[in-house]
Amino acid sequence: MTREIRVLDLFAGAGGLTAGLHAASDRFQTVGAVEMDRAAAASYAATYGEDIVYVGDIKTWLAEEDVPRADVIIGGPPCQGFSSLGKQDVEDERNSLWQEYAQTIRRARPKYFVVENVAEFKKSPQYRQFKEATSEDGMLAEYDFQAEVLNAADFGAPQARRRTVIIGYRRDLGFPGFPEPSHSATPEVDGLMPYVTVRDALGRLPRVPDRDELFDRRRTQFGGRQYAGVFSVRDLHWSRRYTDLSLKRFAVIPAGGNRRHLEPYPDLMAPCWTKHKTGSGDVMGRLHWDRPSVTIRTEFFKPEKGRYIHPEEDRAITHYEAAVLQGFAAEHRFVGSRTDIARQIGNAVPIPLGAAIGRLLADVL
DSSP states (O other): OOOOEEEEEESOTTSHHHHHHHHHOTTEEEEEEEESOHHHHHHHHHHHOGGGEEESOHHHHHHHSOOOOOSEEEEOOOOTTTOSSSOOOTTOGGGGGHHHHHHHHHHHOOSEEEEEEEGGGGGSHHHHHHHHTTSTTSTTTTEEEEEEEEEGGGGTOSBOOEEEEEEEEETTTOOOOOOOOOEESOHHHHSSEEOOOHHHHHTTSOSSOOOHHHHHHOEEEETTEEEEOOEESGGGOOOOOOOHHHHHHHHHOOTTOOGGGGTTOGGGSOHHHHHOOSSOTTTTOBOOTTSOBOOOOTTTTOGGGSSOBOSSSSSBOOHHHHHHHHTOOTTOEEOSOHHHHHHHHHHSOOHHHHHHHHHHHHHHO
């Protein structure tokens, strides 16, 4: 009988990284999950079971709960202070949550741990402090880790998403390595499989959103509160009402195009685009059929936020399509408002990347 691998999931979100491990091997058994966002915790509970989820601040959890022993700890501490989007603030208090992650390592005593964060995290002061904690006199002296910036597309995700991945290990076990890429933009050169494209992921999905009526009909209780849901991935194919101006913009943006194709039509240009023509070309952009998608972020349903217009349809991608581009399997469940669920999808680790990490750990364990 093959021994189970006990997993503790911190900053768990809706369970994307756990989904990757489960896709890799049925040996992974989650023994606890901690998530502060109540709607995300409800999604995690609907998918993996309510009895393993702690809803609240990790600091309170450490102060009040028994930390279970685990073979592997996984998690992605909040990254708002490091993100290349918006205002960066290295002093953002959320950036210090790696310390609670480290305290959990001390108490759970795992063999390995995995941290996922934005690519910029590897250059941050907090990353250096985390590394110092593994020094001879540090709080994690028994452990060490290595970090690489990995692209989810290299591991079979239909999405280009670059993230810092830390793989930590108990020193007596040695470093297990990083997962080897399985896909490439130049497969004929690298001897790998070609990138999974938007067409591969979305090409056969219904073009017209067809699940709007479900949102108002489904309600569930979690932690004494009522939420919309529970929804399957397929249930998330919701439409959005657009203004006439937005529809006119969509109509003139060609395949692979973006807001620059609106410049011949002054009445369709937003004032900020007229004044600043050197910004991101992905704004109001259509996804390319034959490439991986851009990074699916938390506001993918807003075309003005990036290259999130369907390759051919005059609308942004739906929650269903975004979840598919993240790699969520049909059995995953979601709870919350449309904004809640979009945040859960956008914050998740792409499941194919998590699965590649899971296969690596299952092999060494």
